[in-house]
Amino acid sequence: MENTLIIQQGRCTCGQSSFSVDGTPLIRFICHCRICQDLYQKPFANVVIFPENAVKLQTTESVEFKKFRAPPAVNRGICKSCAKPVFGVMWVAPFTRFAFVPAMNLADSSQLPEPVGHVFYHRHVEEMYDGMPKINGYVASQLFLSQKICMSMVLQKFSS
Ligand SMILES: [Zn+2]
Numbered sequence: 001m002e003n004t005l006i007i008q009q010g011r012c013t014c015g016q017s018s019f020s021v022d023g024t025p026l027i028r029f030i031c032h033c034r035i036c037q038d039l040y041q042k043p044f045a046n047v048v049i050f051p052e053n054a055v056k057l058q059t060t061e062s063v064e065f066k067k068f069r070a071p072p073a074v075n076r077g078i079c080k081s082c083a084k085p086v087f088g089v090m091w092v093a094p095f096t097r098f099a100f101v102p103a104m105n106l107a108d109s110s111q112l113p114e115p116v117g118h119v120f121y122h123r124h125v126e127e128m129y130d131g132m133p134k135i136n137g138y139v140a141s142q143l144f145l146s147q148k149i150c151m152s153m154v155l156q157k158f159s160s
């Protein structure tokens with residue numbers, strides 16, 4: 001149940017944009033929202049949430065941050081050379097920000113926690129049969145993620 005500290009490098013699909021990760025992931029989830037589908041050009045995105053200060057850009061000049069309209073409320077860093085996501089910053093509450101890192105951008109995914117479920121599933125284009133929870137609707141998806149992140153933060157507090 002306990003997530004482990006991850007210290008490693010991350011990069012975009014083409015490798016032009018890189019970032020460092022030094023922190024404990026809070027949750028991992030599968031996002032079926034339209035913005036993810038468009039950006040990743042895949043039916044869904046596999047995303048890991050870290051505390052915002054755990055993830056730092058190493059190549060600021062190659063990344064452009066774009067704010068996309070909700071859902072979900074994420075300021076996304078896009079690589080200027082491959083146009084794919086590097087990582088994003090997600091607002092869960094007005095003063096609580098998290099880094100939103102595509103699992104595929106991390107060098108080693110073996111340390112990552114198991115996904116908690118599928119969110120924004122009302123937008124799904126590919127049926128999932130893995131038995132994980134499927135959350136339909138914008139509000140329900142945001143609530144589900146907020147609850148899972150809060151639970152993970154509480155668990156980390158008490159285990160450290
Ligand atoms: Zn790139």
Ligand SMILES: [Zn+2]
Nearest residue numbers: 031032033036
């Ligand atoms: Zn999404």
